[in-house]
Amino acid sequence: MGISLRRKETSERRRDTILHAARTVFARKGYAATVVEDIAEEAGIGKGTLYLYFPSKEQVYLAALLEDARTLDAESRGALAEAPSWRDALRRYVEVRLSYFEAHEDFLRIYMTEFRGMCMQGRPLSAELYRLAQDGEALLAQRFAAAAARGEMRAADPELAALMVSDVTRGLIERRLRGWGRPVSAGDTAFAVDMLCRALER
Amino acid sequence: MGISLRRKETSERRRDTILHAARTVFARKGYAATVVEDIAEEAGIGKGTLYLYFPSKEQVYLAALLEDARTLDAESRGALAEAPSWRDALRRYVEVRLSYFEAHEDFLRIYMTEFRGMCMQGRPLSAELYRLAQDGEALLAQRFAAAAARGEMRAADPELAALMVSDVTRGLIERRLRGWGRPVSAGDTAFAVDMLCRALER
DNA sequence: ATAATCAAACTGACTGATCAGTCATTTTGC
């Protein structure tokens, strides 16, 4: 019993090690160019061992994404819960996402590049990932709807408003990543938030 | 001479056939999953023949994108040139891009999925494609700057404003493509344009 | 304390499949 527990611990730690390595390598080389052995090497284990923890390359990839997606979702929820007004909610939403992606550039890089592409290829990948990807927007939409109902902001289509906020945020993030085009500064973020607030003002 | 001219004509037509086929197949299966033979088959030629017209799979891919990117750029320019006010420019910009992508879903699918991913992988692909991808936004930014200088709209950062318009447009397009999430209607587009105008009003 | 045992964990050489690009040969149409 004590034994099996210790076993479980080290086994989970190893799983994490693999996921961490996978994020690093996938982020650096992209999904297609990453070879499973690269991940194993980065994790300091043999290729065969990796397959004891995950059934396929794709599952490693999705698991790496999922973990981060869950954390980001939790942080988004926290930020929105604390926001007193819809303006605060909007600002926090943008800020929390920008800072999360800044602190987890690996995740960002993977998410932005391949996952979205895979999504659009229509391949059914992970129901939970799809859900998490939408939950952030849905949460913001709820806040907007409540505020609109209270007459605090423009009443038209809170859902689409949330989607717009989300799109602008994604734009800010992507532009920070991309090697070309205008890099986005902190001031730009404030400006974008301000513009979005204006658009939604009563 | 007459001969070489006719040769040139058919040769260019064949090139176009290949590009057309490539768009279809890349759009359906994605870059990685597409096999060069698929493209050749779709074009009704042998694989070897394809390599007489293009040096590599990647170059076929980029050429297919480039052609559409040029057309889209031209249409965007036309639309913006005719717009009397900055509001019209904004609306037309969104509309022309949405309708272009709607009429060329293949292009859209390729562009949205793989090209942007490749960009973010930092691989140097095609200077002209990079330029074209930015030109649309730059043009809109110019219009905004001129309008702002004339005091017709809010004077703050026309460039970032154009980026935001571009991001929202992209969001509308992507949501129309993706199999999940809220599908975007024509009314949504009008709403988004309206919101963006409000954000930029004096 | 030390050795023997054994199952679970680990490993990396191997396999089968895939595919970009080539080139010796065939076809076309002038």
Added chain:
DNA sequence: GCAAAATGACTGATCAGTCAGTTTGATTAT
């Protein structure tokens, strides 16, 4: 009759996933 165009079988490289063999370390026997 011939040069340009077209072809598709072939090659070499790559890689996901497997599995026969090795290591580890906990447990039991001496």
